Amino acid sequence: MGAQGNPPPFQGHRLATATKSPCEKVIRRDIARTYPEHEFFKEKDGLGQESLFNVIKAYSLHDREVGYCQGSGFIVGLLLMQMPEEEAFAVLVKIMEDYRMRDMFKPTMAELGLCMYQLENLVAEQLPDLNQHFQSQNFHTSMYASSWFLTLFTTALSLPMACRIMDVFLSEGMEIIFKVALAMLTLGKEELMSLDMEGMLKYFQKELPARAESDPEALMQLAYTMKYNAKKMKKLEKEYVVIKTKEQEEMAELKRLRQENKQLRHRCEMLEEESRALADRLVKGQVSRAEEEETTFVVQRELDVLRHTHLETTHQLALANEKIRSLSLMMEETQTSRQSSIEEITLKQEQLQQREEMIECLQEELVKVRLREAENDALIRDLRSRIHELEEDKKTLREITPDNSVAHLQEELIAVKLREAEANLSLKDLRHRVTELSNQWQRHLQEHKQEPVNSGEAHSTPKKLLLWNWRLKFK
Structure with missing residues (x-):
């Protein structure tokens, strides 16, 4: 486990006050949205928000693999309403390590996916009509139940009800979360069957929590009547692992095939390019050969003409040399005359x-x-x-x-x-x-x-x- 080898919880909390966490900015941003209407957490940078920040920061340093995940602040806030910072930190560490919550908050959230798969099967078994309606509306379990498991109903229900569920959770573990979830679905079954996806989302956000709060005792009694078979949950866990393993293998195979397909396409493009280049070279070679033969014939004719021209040019060159000599003499005379003219001009100036x-x-x-x-x-x-x-x-x-x-x-x-x-x-x-x-x-x-x-x-x-x-x- 990633948290093993860390200092004891109380000592870890004390060390956190002097250590900087990479998650501090995100934590500061989220604590203002944690129980904003509660008197203890209402004041900005007040005692409640500072305590909440200290505990969450301490855990992000205690377990760097998990770090900080949205939703954990509501669990910490509920604990701080009942106990001081050090004890809340210790209870948080215990919940994370012994109650499956650590895997729930890991970056992969593999435990959350397992819980959604298990809840979906429980709904299919105990509420088949509702499950069929969810499937017809393409309404996935994670769309309404993710926050229930991540925050242990602290965001969905009132604080007294959330505290009662937390007490049972610390006693019985994740089983009570599944039972309360099934109980809430049973309470709202009739209304949910008549709603579309958008209506169901709104119902889960407002009307269903209000209905559950109207009679908390009835909700808890109904939750205790829900069937929960630990062996079957283990079996579902194994099935989920197999499914995920198979999905991962399929994804890896799909990724490999896509990579191979990409390489083959690239290879085909290269071969087509080479084929086009070879064809172009062949055509160009044939054309060049014909052009060279024609050029050779033309060059031969030009060579004969040049030989005749060379003889004439040699004679003209001799005449030109003679003319150059005469011009040189004239230039020397002109230069002398020019020099005397320059002297006269200088004198006149x-x-x-x-x-x-x-x-x-x-x-x-x-x-x-x-x-x-x-x-x-x-x-x-x-x-x-x-x-x-x-x-x-x-x-x-x-x-x-x-x-x-x-x-x-x-x-x-x-x-x-x-x-x-x-x-x-x-x-x-x-x-x-x-x-x-x-x-x-x-x-x-x-x-x-x-x-x-x-x-x-x-x-x-x-x-x-x-x-x-x-x-x-x-x-």
Whole structure:
């Protein structure tokens, strides 16, 4: 058994609180749906839900083969209503290992299938009409009885009734579950015979439990009257094992045959593909052979033509070589001429660059001269304004001051007029220089149009020389 070798139940429960279970998320999800209306389990993350979580988690760690299965939470919840966590865990371990419930909750659920087979045979024997009706509606036993066996009627009946069945179950084992199941089917036989599959499902969910709860004592008395033959149940168990073994063998044989069939189909497809490939190769080979023969004939004719063409080409090649030699000589001459042309172009570019520099220099000097002319005009205006002021002052002084200060003012007026005369001369000189610059600019434009070539000027620096000459003139 998968649970053998584990620590004792109480010790296993204590160890579970410090160990993480792979089923924790599923357990947390399901405990909120376990007795949601009961006061002990109603509060989320309350004492009841935590106790339920601890016990289920402890068992999932205690028996890792079974782990956690939906339905076990209702059994644990019923136990926690009667006892503390440690005792509930111990009773759960006992129920699982000694009352066939461990095999019921294994991943294969083989024990549940056996119970369904045994119950179906009991129904066929004791309630043949109802069994025939179930078969006519294709209503399988697992559709209504699975939860009865997985939860021991804790989800189908009220808590007092479920507690009573649990007491008998702990005393007599799985026998009471079969008897209660037969008793409930007997109670609802008349109604079930008149319902279809959907109606029967609804009847098993609501009306049948309510009818059983209306008289719990009558249900238990009826359950005790149900026939249960342990030897026959063992015989049914052996039959079920044989049937399942045969089904497994048939499934294995069917799986093997399907695999072989798949392999044979694959092999047939491969052979057909090879056959098609061989046929294609044969046809292609015959076509290629005919094409090769035709190609050989064509190539032979082309070869004769090529031989004749080769002779002509050889003669033409000799003529072409001679022409190449003459062209090479012409290219050498052209290269020499091209080199001299490049030198001339380079020289002209340099001259053009020098002329552009001279133009820029003349433009700069012209701007400077015009600026000085504007400054002199402003100076003359200032001097004239000053003379006018002095003349006004002179008139005023003649009226106020004695004759000896008149001579002083006349001398000052003479000095101002001298300065005005010097400024006029300077302005005249500047205008003359502007005229000279304009004439030089016109001459430069005419020379630029004629494009004279002067090798001596090509290597001079006209901009620097022109600047130097103008500076000497203005000093």
